[in-house]
Amino acid sequence: MPVFRARVLSPVGPREIDYWEDGVVVVEDQWITEVGPYDGLPIDEDLRPGLLTPGFVDGHVHFPQARIVGAASGPLLRWLERSVFPEEARFADVEYASAVAREFCDALARAGTTLALIYGSVHAEACQCLLEELDRRGLRAIVGPVLMDQGAPPELLRPKERALADLAALEERWRDHPRLKIAVIPRFALSCSEEMMRAAAALASERGLWVSTHISENLEECQLTRDRFSAPDYLEVYERVGLIHERTVLAHCIHLSAGEWDRVAGAGSVVAHCPDSNAFLGSGSMPIAEALSREVPLTLGSDVAAGRSLRIPTAMAYAHDNGLRTNERLDPRQLLWWGTRGGAQALGHDQVGALRVGMVADMVLHALPERIQGEEAVLASLLFDGDRPAPLRTWVGGREL
Ligand SMILES: [Zn+2]
Structure with missing residues (x-):
């Protein structure tokens, strides 16, 4: 004692x-x-x-980007193509994935992060390496491989059947773990077919799993998404397939319309606010007042490697600056809440x-x-x-x- x-x-x-x-x-x-x-x-x-x-709560972070922090090749779509996809392809090699998993878990513990929602690469084996390392260290996490069946280099694509079978097997393997949970993570609309997203949403609902994805991060991405899915707005692309509910964590939410904010709030979905990443890639400033006025549950995300630090207090400082840019002066106690208790509750960790x-x-x-x-x-x-x-x-x- x-x-x-x-x-x-x-x-x-x-x-x-x-x-x-x-x-x-x-x-x-x-x-x-x-x-x-x-x-x-x-x-x-x-x-x-x-x-x-x-301990701090990181609501949005990418494991396979741990070694590319600081790659200033943005904006978003160019950064994905030039810096992210080539690095994530390396995670086909299990030894590489294991080495990075050790570094990543060291770095999380050093940052004081005790609970994180972590995006993996597309590789279920790499995700397994990460889960084993998280288990060994004793960290708390919600983890999943990203799902992609289009819009990325071929070596990073997985057809729907294979991706979801791998994910289901991973979930069965880790189902009873006291600290680790499996999440369903369609990376974002541009990297998924509608069929992939629909099947992913069904798997999540069937098994009561958390869902996470990116939304409305970059204006070019928003336009391409609306065009590709013939949708009036970005959120509808996810709503149509059943991805938006109270166990969904939406990263970024920079360019949502007032109507989309109403629907996010109505669905009870969680927003992962990633202020450093939003600034570093030049994506824009998240209108935090829209979330506050609707009492949308919020968690802070380091969003490494678009964010440059795993430290959640640093994300709190950037969230403060982001607030000022959108005419909202945030109480430091509110920032602490989002990065600790509020973030944990938003991610279903009430204890x-x-x-x-x-x-x-x-x-x-x-x-x-x-x-x-x-x-x-x-x-x-x-x-x-x-x-x-x-x-x-x-x-x-x-x-x-
Ligand atoms: Zn991200």
Whole structure:
């Protein structure tokens, strides 16, 4: 039963946090059994002036792009062609995939990310390598190979039957895992036939799986999608085939119309906001007010490698900047919420994301100079100090990674 004395910061609600300058967190098995101001309890570890926070949640990240961070060959469609597809093709080699899986899991733990929704390459074997590594490390994740049967180099295409059979087999293999889940991930409309998307949606519904895809990221992509599917708007392409529901995570959502936002909200779908990626590829600024006013559940995405950092506090800082560009000044507590508890809830993980009694102990220890004191300054440093060192330690389910 480790008893930690530390500075403790945790979200309580979207704009409410708890902060204790001298706090205590008690972990029993995987559960948090006590948290609050330090009360004289005999301690196992004094972590002060270090700061304990919940682990971070990354709602959108690409495993097979881990080695191409910083490829500035955008915009989106050109970047996919020049940088992404050649790299993702390498994941046909299981040894290559295993090596990158080790690097990627190291990097997630180092970033303090304890739960992530991860896109794989098209290769089920590479996805299996990643799942084994995530399992070995003890991370929490929702993972799937991307589905593509058109619009990419031939070596990256999989016919619908084979792709879905591989996915179904993977799901059967990992079904009972306590921390890892399989997701259905049609990459985006331009890389899928309507039949592929329909069959993928059916598999997800049948087995109660999470769905994720990209939508409305780049204006050229939006136009090509509407033309190819003869649709009045982008969202309808996914609605027609049954991909839009409360277990769907939609990445980007930059150029949605007001009507599309209404339908996303009505369906209860989740938005993965990827502000760094949106800026780096020049895709545009996501109108965050549209999501806020409709109370759309939201998670932050690093979107590595279109995003340049796996660190979710960095995504929070970029989300702040994105907010200002769209005339919305966001409360830092709101940003913390999206990157922890709010993001976890949006992804169906109700037991993690906050340091509270009865919750599972997914936590991160941050170095923090003693001179930074008080809730506001500590939160500002955590989110906005671009030179802050990487987290010191990370725990998932009470177990240190
Ligand atoms: Zn993405």
